[in-house]
Amino acid sequence: MMELLFSGVAIGSIYSILALGFVLIFKCTKVFNFAQGTLVLVGTYLSFTLITDAGLPAPLALLISMVAGFVLGFVIERLLLRPMIGEPVLSVLLLTIGLSEIIKAVLGLVWGAWPRPFPPMFPGGSINLLGQNIPQVYFWAIISSLGVFVLFILFYRQSSMGISMRAVATNQDYASLIGISVSRVFALSWGFAALVGAVGGVFLASMLSVNLNLDAFAFRAFPGAVLGGMDSVGGALLGGLAIGIIENLAGKFVDPLLGGGAKEVIAFVVMLAALLVKPYGLFGTEEIERL
């Protein structure tokens, strides 16, 4: 039981990072980014190549992928999303879906569709934590996730840029009146989302393998983002953890009853149930519309 909980927290902390990607974009731009999963793929494949083909040490490869992801996200916003400002939500949503398919096709062409093992980033074996032996990769996933969240929370609370981004999230008109470039904040949000996507993706691939279906896996973090309220960084952390734990429990206790499948959909079931009860998620900002 403890073991189940630990692995749930480990997977959950990766879901948290992936959920953060959805939140960072939604918070400022109010766009549901259905290309988030493929942004995760890009970072993962890039790290993979840098390690296996270029022979770079894993941490350096991850760092480069994060920077590259940031640039990619930034550019996508500039080129594709910017012209869509003011267009109906549905059009923007369809655009991100289309974008996602295109990126995936390109990745398939470059790297091929078959799964490959991700080069081990962490020492094998396990580590003793609170009297439990847990795999090294789990341990590092939890540590990295905490690190990412501490950094982002500090950034949003302390830095002028972070406060500006929250200002845009609160009221775009007021933000521009005070001299903040709203379009720059949008581009930054996309950059950061792709950056954290690369981190989440590398951990995901370390536990599974590098393959083109990781984006579907990454998408299972979406309910975590919704549970957390879509616009709350802390909410993404808790939402992601909750999904990880719930999935593990469902896999253990429900799957045997149904003959499998529960683990894969339970996150979405929980999301629907939660939305019915609390439309703004557990930590989301309730709409205070003032005219």
Place this chain on the structure above:
Amino acid sequence: MLSIENIEVVYDEVIYAVKGVSVKVPDGQIVTLLGPNGAGKTSILRAMSGILKSREGEITGGNIFLDGQSIAGHPPEKVRRAGIYLIPEGGGLFEDLTVEENLRLGLLHSRGDQADGLGKAWEWFPVLQQRAWVRAGYLSGGEQQMLALARALLARPKVLMLDEPSLGLAPLIVDELFGFIRKINEEEGISILLIEQNARRALAIASYGYIMENGKIVLDAPAGELLQDKEVKEFYLGFGQGSKRRSYRDVKHYKRTKRWLS
């Protein structure tokens, strides 16, 4: 000097809200623009600060100059960086952000002394310092207007524009607020364009006033003269008593006079 020349504003391509208005705000002065609901006062401020677009509005004629440079049609962040700062109706605060965070945003693109940080705001408004960690949305209406003013103080613009700051505030708070507006003007040398419905108080601190109705300026004069003007007294300062009230221009305004008494 801020100079608005013959500006026209149209919403949704058919609604003519401002029909050729000219207003001058000389350096270091307080100028007030008065007028009843729907006169087009806010529309002029929107035109200047570049936020018409997000309201489906556009400038269809005229121009706006700051120190000789045209700023008409520029995006809001650019207008702000050029030195024009708008406090919109309600204060324009970020309700989810704390008092301190709101103030820090005032330092963006400030022409003032960055090293002093928030010092000046705390010094002028000690009440705000006590509430530094409170979310702006939880402040009282008066405190919110003070915070909006404190942020403008830190922003140190050339021209500060305020849209009906007295709206919904108790008379005593309005006195205090107008005291600060005058102080910002006198001690910081910031020119002010004050939009108000509270004509008496606005004219008391302004050096020049414009009166606007239906998208046009119907009267402009030094504030002292407006305060003495017989018709202004009657319709805008609430001195008119007789049962046959006439409007300044036409009878449509009959119903509006009441709000001017506040």
